[in-house]
């Protein structure tokens with residue numbers, strides 16, 4: 233059951249009036265497209281460019297990794313679809329860092345970035361790569377053994393393929409629970425990205441970061457989300473994503 237979109241947007245916009253402090257926050261997308269679209273979750277480059285413009289106009293800096301309490305935005309892309317690769321010149325032109333979460337067994341899969349393309353992206357200082365598990369299983373619906381293999385295999389593969397440490401992960405479909413967090417910690421993921429909205433330094437639990445999904449947000453909704461208007465819905469996301 234989803235909250236009807238117009239009610240959701242109204243709540244977010246009203247709530248945003250209570251935030252003035254431009255606290256740092258993470259936003260996320262799935263892909264961007266110009267003419268060819270690889271997933272229904274993709275954002276048009278026109279809307280994406282509009283978002284970047286709004287972020288900058290409101291005095292935020294887009295950073296690779298948030299280090300300041302105020303004024304910083306980190307942009308994540310989940311699943312590593314091909315549209316990001318197709319439009320990489322735009323990303324370079326806009327000069328924005330991207331935190332890309334990769335599913336480590338999806339390189340041969342249609343509509344996804346392949347291994348060579350990942351290596352090319354990895355060479356760009358703008359792109360930071362982290363894990364989005366091995367096969368995108370919903371982690372709170374599988375056995376402990378499967379969780380370990382999803383988290384461990386993906387970390388091992390990316391570390392040896394990219395020759396760099398991988399210490400961040402985001403959970404498929406945003407779903408997780410205590411067990412998942414414990415396993416992630418033991419495997420060496422220091423930072424866990426959720427889909428629960430909130431500010432960067434308000435960890436949901438130790439090392440669990442909050443993120444706002446903005447892929448279809450039109451101008452007014454996006455401005456309200458930047459300010460934190462979607463945080464009032466965190467209880468709803470928690471109910472759906474944390475068990």
Ligand SMILES: [Zn+2]
Nearest residue numbers: 310311404405
């Ligand atoms: Zn995903």
